[in-house]
Amino acid sequence: MIDYTSLLNSGAVLKKYKRGEFLFREGSIARYYYQVYQGEIKMNNYNQEGKEYIQGIFTKEKSFGEPPLFADFKYPANAEAIIDSEVWQLPKEKFLKLLEENPGIHHKFTSTLALRLYYKAIMVSEISTQEPEHRILRILDYFKKNNDPNMKESNTYKVELTRQQLADLTGLRVETVIRSIKKLEQKGELFIKNRKVYR
Amino acid sequence: MIDYTSLLNSGAVLKKYKRGEFLFREGSIARYYYQVYQGEIKMNNYNQEGKEYIQGIFTKEKSFGEPPLFADFKYPANAEAIIDSEVWQLPKEKFLKLLEENPGIHHKFTSTLALRLYYKAIMVSEISTQEPEHRILRILDYFKKNNDPNMKESNTYKVELTRQQLADLTGLRVETVIRSIKKLEQKGELFIKNRKVYR
């Protein structure tokens, strides 16, 4: 999102996180801008019984957790490293100053927020009105489109998500995801090759 | 959101919509900035069977449907008048020009998007992991906080939403909402006075 030169000039530092480590917790105050240098970070919620909901997964170059920097509220979710990762960390004030001095970057973040809102609007509507198979297809198509922007729709995309992650992204349970995926394969909506899903 | 003087100077016009009329449809291209002058507008989705999901309800002074103006995508939902309404309409280009010339306004919109993202993050997590009563309380608290920003938490708030609207906001069915509200009343989480909910 922000190029390395600007990051370094603004005073960003690289932080390492081990798999399973939390960068911040739901309900805490936002103090930094974060951008993945390498690895994989997820933002998620756990309910009382420990059921997880994954708000989003962020890979190389992606930023996350900016919304609370723009308005006055606490983090609505945790940030947790899926695998060992390195993440740029820039203090809030320096981030906002950077935006102020670079309208272009500011505009880019507005677009990013808008796009994320679009994704959330789709997911919440899906989850509340659609059945499992439909939801899963939506998530798959989202990842297909998002993780590789110049991927054509006709190309087959290898899904790098586990069944459990798909469940946590769609509000379903693993077993339901496994069964739905099988049905979707029968219907020809996707195919499975040594346990990996292709769409 | 944008003051009337700026709106008029930029070339905005007031449009009237009858109850039930659509301002735009899911999947169409965004051409205008919209801001409620008076009345009530909802953004929503319908699934194949006609089940509705309400993305948001917008009243006096609130803007809606801006995200697609900032990034390149189609409307993820419809905009429909809940009651007879009047809405400011400003062409996309003029809106973007206005933002460009007024960094203050631009920043305000970024905050608005951030806040809306916050609300969506909460709702999608609620809907996918929480049970009916929990979800309903969340929506009530959101409306309490949002429709009257200087309302204290200890004040009792009169909910102006129908049971059906609550259902469409939480992904539940009317009957479930009615029953859950009764249970919540027994638990002392809210009270009902001639059919109106107070929280």
Place this chain on the structure above:
DNA sequence: ATGGTTTTATGATCCTAATCATAAAAAAGT
């Protein structure tokens, strides 16, 4: 290679919210 963990898999059972049916009360329209 070995042992431990994670992921995928499948059958059986349960439970909760959806669905179906029906109606009364309230609000809105003529």
Place this chain on the structure above:
DNA sequence: ACTTTTTTATGATTAGGATCATAAAACCAT
């Protein structure tokens, strides 16, 4: 005032996904 529509209400039944239980396959660390 009277009809129509909307909203709230309640009981009975159903169904779909969650839950429970168990295990094999794949992956990983040493």
